[in-house]
Amino acid sequence: MxxxxxxxxxxxxxxxxxxxxxxxxxxxxxxxxxxxxxxxxxxxxxxxxxxxxxxxxxxxxxxxxxxxxxxxxxxxxxxxxxxxxxxxxxxxxxxxxxxxxxxxxxxxxxxxxxxxxxxxxxxxxxxxxxxxxxxxxxxxxxxxxxxxxxxxxxxxxxxxxxxxxxxxxxxxxxxxxxxxxxxxxREPLTADAERRLRALLRIVYGGRHARAGTVARRFAGRTAGPALLRAAGADPAAHPLAVAPHAWAAVAAGPRP
Structure with missing residues (x-):
């Protein structure tokens, strides 16, 4: 069978x-x-x-x-x-x-x-x-x-x-x-902006800062850093991890302090 x-x-x-x-x-x-x-x-x-x-x-x-x-x-x-x-x-x-x-x-x-x-x-x-x-x-x-x-x-x-x-x-x-x-x-970054973005993300994910504006000021200056975040739709008072990565790219591509 x-x-x-x-x-x-x-x-x-x-x-x-x-x-x-x-x-x-x-x-x-x-x-x-x-x-x-x-x-x-x-x-x-x-x-x-x-x-x-x-x-x-x-x-x-x-x-x-x-x-x-x-x-x-x-x-x-x-x-x-x-x-x-x-x-x-x-x-x-x-x-x-x-x-x-x-x-x-x-x-x-x-x-x-x-x-x-x-x-x-x-x-x-x-x-x-x-x-x-x-x-x-x-x-x-x-x-x-x-x-x-x-x-x-x-x-x-x-x-x-x-x-x-x-x-x-x-x-x-x-x-x-x-x-x-x-x-x-997304919009391509220059080689220098990419290097800055890498360094910026290391700080963001290192957890050493409570506010995004603090990180942005370090990379783009006291006034320009928070302004770049706001222009990208991010709140400088937010925790760095709450900021969208493309906003950090905008900070990295911004002017140096």
Missing amino acids: PARASSRPRANHSGIHHLQSSAVLRALVRSAAIEPTDRVYDLGAGPGTITAALARTGAQVVAVERDPRFARELRRRFDGDARVRVVEADLRTVAVPRDARVVASIPFATSSALVARLLDPPGRPRVGADLIVEHGFARRLAGRPRSERSAWWAARYELRVARTVGRRAFAPAPAVDAALLRIRP
Whole structure:
């Protein structure tokens, strides 16, 4: 007598969940606003669902996939398509040019490492990224920064949760919901302003001052410091941690005392 099929889902030992919702796929590509002249990186391309949607925009797409089986499938699928280049590499180590967009649904376990690689480097900001990541991770990034490092990211990039993505949008379904995280660059800072911002955030997250105005005066002068905070929509009497990172960037970019 044949064994009965189990109703329990198969274990997903890889921890990878492939996007299968056409509605979410359309929302992801629409959010990215890809132009035919763009170069786009799909990190963790898997079977190429997102890669194909990106290629249909006319853009040049680089599909990065570590798994040799998926990489072979991608090469077969896009053989002869000049718009798609397949790179067999780890998304946590592959070099992504700053003028290239990143549009991807990435493994939840790699989210922190990938975002750090994209947003940590000083200098000219990246043109943007649209990432499907674990929901809680996205909410933390888009909310009030909890560390000096995340404040550095938020000072130089706008981080916004564009939509919640339910777990049923994936196969196999993860244990938690995901979200579409939209990342766009803020006004670039000079190298000197970036150095000052780093120093400023170290003080803010060092917890040595009770008022934001005290920190601002140290970097921009007694009058100019609080004025720069107010112009950026921050209260000089507030606790430094309550001030949005982009306001600290405004202080860092202001005149020296």
